[in-house]
Amino acid sequence: MHTMLISAVLIVGAAGCSTDSAAKPDKIGVAEKLPADTNEAQSRKNAREFRAWINENGTAVQKGAVGRVQRIIGEWNAKTGNAYVSTDINGGKTPVKDPQAAADAVVKAFAEWKDSDQGFVSVYDVFGNAMIANYKF
Known part of the structure; x- marks a missing residue:
């Protein structure tokens, strides 16, 4: 009986799994997980440029926070x-x-660095989980 219960739990648990690892926005456009990086060289360059701009123009708090951007x-x-x-x-x-x-501090610094009529910035932690989503910049 115990073995059957464990098997049933494993089957039910596996049925809810997905092999799709790309982040998808929810109904209002919020990606709860960091989207796939299709151009790592460009994304690292963007981060370097952002850090450099904040080092020149940002506050001490912004510099500390933006130093964590990868x-x-x-x-x-x-x-x-x-x-x-x-x-x-x-x-x-x-x-x-x-x-x-x-x-x-990161989203506010980003909004100072870049300005867009309808732009949105989201910040993700080291695990790829959204900390702030769709902050207008």
Whole structure:
């Protein structure tokens, strides 16, 4: 009886699994998981440019938070766009005292760095989980 119960649990549990690893927005366009990075070289370059700009123009809080940015995935221009910011918040070499405050500082810094009529930026922790989604920039 015990073996049958375990088998049933495994079968039911496996039925809910998916092999699709790409993040998909929900009904209102929020990607709860970091989307796949189709151009890692570009996303790392975006992050370097963002960090460099903040080092020149940002506040001390922004500099500390943006230093945790590893990649910026997405496309944006003066009219529209989506940016997905990958960070080492909730991981990395040193802990963050207030992860949510760090994520807030990242989105506000991004909004200062780039401006778009209908652009949205989301910040993800080291595990790829959304900390802030669809902050308008």
